[in-house]
Structures are given as C-alpha cells and as structure tokens.
Amino acid sequence: MAHGEVLEFEEYVRTRQDALLRSARRLVPDPVDAQDLLQTALVRTYGRWDGIADKRLADAYLRRVMINTRTEWWRARKLEEVPTEQLPDASVEDSTEQHADRALLMDIMKVLAPKQRSVVVLRHWEQMSTEETAAALGMSAGTVKSTLHRALARLRQELESRDREELVARALEREERERCAA
Incomplete structure (x- = not known):
C-alpha cells in the first residue's frame, strides 16, 4: 500500500x-x-x-x-453449558431505567440468528434504509424486509415471555409473603 x-x-x-x-x-x-x-x-x-x-x-x-x-x-464458538439447579441472580450494572432497558435489549438480541441480528442492527441502530441494509449484507430488499419482520416478531415474543415470567414470579412472591404473614 x-x-x-x-x-x-x-x-x-x-x-x-x-x-x-x-x-x-x-x-x-x-x-x-x-x-x-x-x-x-x-x-x-x-x-x-x-x-x-x-x-x-x-x-x-x-x-x-x-x-x-x-x-x-x-x-x-464452542458451546460449553454447565447445568445448574439454581440460576444466578441477574445483575444490572446501573440502576437507571435506561441502562436496564439497554441491558435487556442486548440480552434478548442473543435469541436472534446472526443474519436477523445484523438486519436489526443495521436498520434500527444504524438507521440504514432497506436498500442500504440489503447492499451491506448482500441480500435483496425483500429478504431484508422479511428477515426484519421475523426478527422483530421473535424479539416481541421473547419480551412477552419474559414479562409473563416476571408476573408469575411476582405473584408467587406475593403469595409467599401473605402465607408467611398469616
């Protein structure tokens, strides 16, 4: 050079x-x-x-x-999972809501396949157009649209699942507190 x-x-x-x-x-x-x-x-x-x-x-x-x-x-990557009976407590680095939301978003992004994650990042974070995203990833605009649609649906599903889990956990905690108080 x-x-x-x-x-x-x-x-x-x-x-x-x-x-x-x-x-x-x-x-x-x-x-x-x-x-x-x-x-x-x-x-x-x-x-x-x-x-x-x-x-x-x-x-x-x-x-x-x-x-x-x-x-x-x-x-x-090598998947090295270690089975455990007790899941570790989730930690949030910063107590502000924005950091918690960001951490949650980064965590749920892990459920996406690499292609889906790439499309979401380029379209929503980098704010590239459908055509720019298609060019950057070497795919058609239609593929970008359908991949983005499926990725966002998967993210929504994951968020809803986590919300349900949180509601169940709160209800169980409330029941436990009421039982202990009685």
Missing part, C-alpha cells in the same frame, strides 16, 4: 473509530469482544483499502467485514 493510502486509512480510522466501535458494540454484547471485532475488521480492511474505489462506502464495507467476522466467530 502506498504511503498516501496508509495516511488516508489512518485518518479514516481516527475520524470514524467511535462510530465503528458503537456498531461493533451492537453486534456483540461484550465491550472487549466489540473492540476485538473492530480491530479484526480494521486489519482485514487495511489489506484491501486500495481496492475500495469509493471511500464514501468505507463504513458500509467495514460494517460488512464486522458482520462477516462476527458470523465466523459465532459459527466457530
């Missing part, structure tokens, strides 16, 4: 790194994994920087590399 292109890439990373890291954080819930994802995508993009003719599309290219990388990681 020519010296001028190296400087151009460095400038691009310097100006766009915060936005790109936010995108990575939306693709993977762990902040350290998000940084690793972005770094991996930047390394892969650096090797192909001179091949990106229209640098205005660099964000889309890099997001696509992040999505592909995340998908590779997801496919290569």
Whole structure:
C-alpha cells in the first residue's frame, strides 16, 4: 500500500473509530469482544483499502467485514453449558431505567440468528434504509424486509415471555409473603 493510502486509512480510522466501535458494540454484547471485532475488521480492511474505489462506502464495507467476522466467530464458538439447579441472580450494572432497558435489549438480541441480528442492527441502530441494509449484507430488499419482520416478531415474543415470567414470579412472591404473614 502506498504511503498516501496508509495516511488516508489512518485518518479514516481516527475520524470514524467511535462510530465503528458503537456498531461493533451492537453486534456483540461484550465491550472487549466489540473492540476485538473492530480491530479484526480494521486489519482485514487495511489489506484491501486500495481496492475500495469509493471511500464514501468505507463504513458500509467495514460494517460488512464486522458482520462477516462476527458470523465466523459465532459459527466457530464452542458451546460449553454447565447445568445448574439454581440460576444466578441477574445483575444490572446501573440502576437507571435506561441502562436496564439497554441491558435487556442486548440480552434478548442473543435469541436472534446472526443474519436477523445484523438486519436489526443495521436498520434500527444504524438507521440504514432497506436498500442500504440489503447492499451491506448482500441480500435483496425483500429478504431484508422479511428477515426484519421475523426478527422483530421473535424479539416481541421473547419480551412477552419474559414479562409473563416476571408476573408469575411476582405473584408467587406475593403469595409467599401473605402465607408467611398469616
């Protein structure tokens, strides 16, 4: 790569790194994994920087590399579940409602398949149009729409399921308190 292109890439990373890291954080819930994802995508993009003719599309290219990388990681993961009788208490890092909502959303996003998660992230967090999302993911606009529809339905179903579980748990707690008070 020519010296001028190296400087151009460095400038691009310097100006766009915060936005790109936010995108990575939306693709993977762990902040350290998000940084690793972005770094991996930047390394892969650096090797192909001179091949990106229209640098205005660099964000889309890099997001696509992040999505592909995340998908590779997801496919290569080893599922090591440890059965336990007692589930650990869920913890919320911050007591504010906004942080709790964000944590819940990031948690329920885990139920989505990688393709569905990518579509939701690009359409709703990155606020890309259907056509931009289709181009970034290499699929048709119709596929984006149907994938988004199914993903949002799955998220709604998961939220409703968790709401029902919470209502049942509260009712059981109330019954237990009333029984102990009697």
